[in-house]
Amino acid sequence: xxxxxxxxxxxxxxxxxxxxxxxxxxxxxxxxxxxxxxxxxxxxxxxxxxxxxxxxxxxxxxxxxxxxxxxxxxxxxxxxxxxxxxxxxxxxxxxxxxxxxxxxxxxxxxxxx
Amino acid sequence: xxxxxxxxxxxxxxxxxxxxxxxxxxxxxxxxxxxxxxxxxxxxxxxxxxxxxxxxxxxxxxxxxxxxxxxxxxxxxxxxxxxxxxxxxxxxxxxxxxxxxxxxxxxxxxxx
Numbered sequence: 001x002x003x004x005x006x007x008x009x010x011x012x013x014x015x016x017x018x019x020x021x022x023x024x025x026x027x028x029x030x031x032x033x034x035x036x037x038x039x040x041x042x043x044x045x046x047x048x049x050x051x052x053x054x055x056x057x058x059x060x061x062x063x064x065x066x067x068x069x070x071x072x073x074x075x076x077x078x079x080x081x082x083x084x085x086x087x088x089x090x091x092x093x094x095x096x097x098x099x100x101x102x103x104x105x106x107x108x109x110x111x112x113x
Numbered sequence: 114x115x116x117x118x119x120x121x122x123x124x125x126x127x128x129x130x131x132x133x134x135x136x137x138x139x140x141x142x143x144x145x146x147x148x149x150x151x152x153x154x155x156x157x158x159x160x161x162x163x164x165x166x167x168x169x170x171x172x173x174x175x176x177x178x179x180x181x182x183x184x185x186x187x188x189x190x191x192x193x194x195x196x197x198x199x200x201x202x203x204x205x206x207x208x209x210x211x212x213x214x215x216x217x218x219x220x221x222x223x224x225x
Contacts, residue, residue, distance in 0.1 A: 002155070034213065043117070043203050043216030044156075089156065099144070099210035100169060103156040 003027045004092050006104035015113050019077040023090030023104055026071065031094035034101065035064060035075045038087045048075070052094075080111045116140065117217035119204050125223045126194065134189040134220050136204030144210040145187040147179060150201040150219070162187060163210040194224045 005024045013019045021035075031052040036044035050057040050064045050073070057064050063076045077084055087108045091101040117138045126132050138145065147159040161169035162181040176198075178190040187204055201221055205214040 004155070032211075036216075041218065043119075043205070043218045046213045046215065049213060091156075093211060099163070100158055100161065101156075101214060105153065105155045 001026070002104075003030075004090055004102045004104040006088075006090055006107050008107050009105070010108040010110070012110045012112060013080045015082055015111055016079045019075075019080045019084065019109055019111065021075040021077075021088050021090075021107050021109065023073045023075075024071060025073075025092050027092070027094075027102075028071065029094050030092040030102075032092065033064070033066060033073050034091045034093075035062075036089040036091060036103075037084075038089065038106070044089055047088075077109075080109075082111050082113050085109055085111045117204060117206055117215055119202075119217035119220050121220060122218065123221045123223075125225065126191070127225050128194060128196070130194075131190070131192040133191065134202055134204075134222075136187040136189075136217055138185055138187075138204075138206035138215070138217075140206055140208075140215060142206035142208050142215070143184055144207045144212075145181060145184075146205040146207075146214060147187065147189050148203040148205065150203060152200075156203065160189075161210065168210060191222075194222075196224050198222065199224045 034049040035047040038044040066073045087106040089106045090104040144163045149157045159173045160179040180188040201219045203219045204217040207214045
């Protein structure tokens, strides 16, 4: 059973608009959440993280929101740029295997000029 | 070289071959990881080494054998693989077990 779910395999957004990528988790012991970005033929690149003591973390155009009661987090990119086109992975850690990251399947974002 | 490097980038092998994947990190990190990424599946953690000791082995078949000779190098030895083992194998490192992980570019493995 997947503990981290990204239910949208793909998302298409116009350049300049907001991209919202969603992630749900089932394990209430998770206390640290990360987003990674992956271009083809490259490994994932760390983008932004949030710990469970916060509900928002912002870094430039990227903001991650955490709703613990809903076990939901989202990544907002604004304004979206064509170079943001990539696969975005949500990951979580905490609980029994505290050091390990559990990844979602990823959402492919396409930003159209 | 900076970051995490992996060699080879692409590998094609037969089911009876023996090969090794190499990972090197130049970040001074203490933890290293092997992941497998198959099509349409989440990244699957295979092995974790922290301070050169294996701390996690996620029920990986014995045809995959990791080796961590020092904190900068990680190997994945492969033998008698199956076609379903074809995937992208990613190495990562982190300052300590549990902190942000930095990934290498991966090795695209095809087993014929």
